[in-house]
Amino acid sequence: LDIKNEDLKKLADLGHGNGGSVVKVEHLPTGTLMAKKIVLIDAKASVRKQILRELQIMHECRSEYIISCYGSFLADPNICICMEYMDKGSFDNIYRKIGPIDINVVCLVAQAVLEGLIYLYDTHRIIHRDIKPSNILCNSDGAIKLCDFGVSGELINSIANTFVGTSIYMSPERIQGAHYSVKSDVWSLGITLVELALGRFPFCDVDDDDLSDLEDLAITENHNRTPTHRDSFMISKQEKAKRMSRRKSKGIPNMTASSADPPSLSIIELMHQIVREPAPRLPSNFDDEAQEFVDACLMKDPHDRHSPRTLLEYRWMDDARDSSFDLKEWASTF
Numbered sequence: 001l002d003i004k005n006e007d008l009k010k011l012a013d014l015g016h017g018n019g020g021s022v023v024k025v026e027h028l029p030t031g032t033l034m035a036k037k038i039v040l041i042d043a044k045a046s047v048r049k050q051i052l053r054e055l056q057i058m059h060e061c062r063s064e065y066i067i068s069c070y071g072s073f074l075a076d077p078n079i080c081i082c083m084e085y086m087d088k089g090s091f092d093n094i095y096r097k098i099g100p101i102d103i104n105v106v107c108l109v110a111q112a113v114l115e116g117l118i119y120l121y122d123t124h125r126i127i128h129r130d131i132k133p134s135n136i137l138c139n140s141d142g143a144i145k146l147c148d149f150g151v152s153g154e155l156i157n158s159i160a161n162t163f164v165g166t167s168i169y170m171s172p173e174r175i176q177g178a179h180y181s182v183k184s185d186v187w188s189l190g191i192t193l194v195e196l197a198l199g200r201f202p203f204c205d206v207d208d209d210d211l212s213d214l215e216d217l218a219i220t221e222n223h224n225r226t227p228t229h230r231d232s233f234m235i236s237k238q239e240k241a242k243r244m245s246r247r248k249s250k251g252i253p254n255m256t257a258s259s260a261d262p263p264s265l266s267i268i269e270l271m272h273q274i275v276r277e278p279a280p281r282l283p284s285n286f287d288d289e290a291q292e293f294v295d296a297c298l299m300k301d302p303h304d305r306h307s308p309r310t311l312l313e314y315r316w317m318d319d320a321r322d323s324s325f326d327l328k329e330w331a332s333t334f
């Protein structure tokens with residue numbers, strides 16, 4: 001499918017992350033609804049072409065657990081990626097809307113993510129690198145799929161934002177500068193599962209706004225720096241003002257430093273906590289099978305952490321395979 005920007009009619013904003021924004025569009029020649037991701041890049045023409053070549057892999061992905069891609073093109077200074085539109089949105093928005101996610105659904109999310117990771121790695125040698133609730137999508141057919149995987153090293157390098165590629169879902173070894181492996185994705189999956197089951201980010205007792213702040217902030221991908229370098233955490237003035245007014249309107253004291261200081265020690269403390277403290281766990285009111293699985297994902301030493309294929313053999317994943325839970329019916333409730 002040869003997609004041209006002028007054939008796309010914008011219908012709604014779907015959201016934005018630290019690499020760009022996503023809009024719902026209609027492809028007028030075919031009437032297909034799509035999610036168009038717009039990424040602002042800072043790269044020369046040869047690199048842009050290289051990025052487009054690397055994005056080709058996305059078109060070759062054929063899995064029920066991976067978002068399909070209709071096409072990508074350059075629209076200077078952006079790169080646009082047109083992908084399958086998932087009408088029930090991402091799991092972060094779902095739990096913010098309906099509260100903690102039913103553990104039967106969380107179980108099926110775990111299975112879908114493992115299957116997606118195994119497909120990406122075995123078929124295309126791709127490591128996802130950004131597993132988190134906002135990159136796990138759901139539609140009204142009850143399908144659960146992954147998006148935003150790291151197909152293009154050049155794209156990651158060219159995104160006009162220093163904080164790209166880092167997040168509060170990062171594993172302890174990544175925070176300490178180790179290379180990415182599929183096991184780092186398994187850690188991020190563990191954090192994601194606890195977050196969905198609890199209906200909040202599992203590390204600290206922060207409210208929603210603080211959470212998204214932490215996520216916006218992230219730390220830089222620079223291995224020569226340690227998270228104590230305060231200048232790694234600078235955020236823009238506008239962003240700071242936005243956060244302060246959000247807090248003020250909710251009567252929350254300002255956690256980040258005053259506008260004259262380098263902001264937010266809380267993100268640094270979170271990173272320290274991830275490295276130093278015991279990993280989060282599911283509370284004891286959840287079934288043993290679920291707790292056992294999450295504990296296995298959240299082994300702090302990557303050598304002790306299992307691969308996605310081994311995790312599929314866990315008891316909780318037998319529950320997923322035997323599950324009679326109706327995801328389609330569930331998705332119709334919100």
Ligand code: ADP
Nearest residue numbers: 014015016017020021022035084085086090134
């Ligand atoms: P992030 O994943 O960090 O939130 P993104 O820019 O990747 O930032 O996406 C912004 C939002 O757009 C996501 O949180 C998600 O809710 C929504 N979104 C992304 N892709 C799709 C899609 N294919 N279908 C529907 N919604 C999507």
Ligand code: MG
Nearest residue numbers: 017134135148
């Ligand atoms: Mg995303």
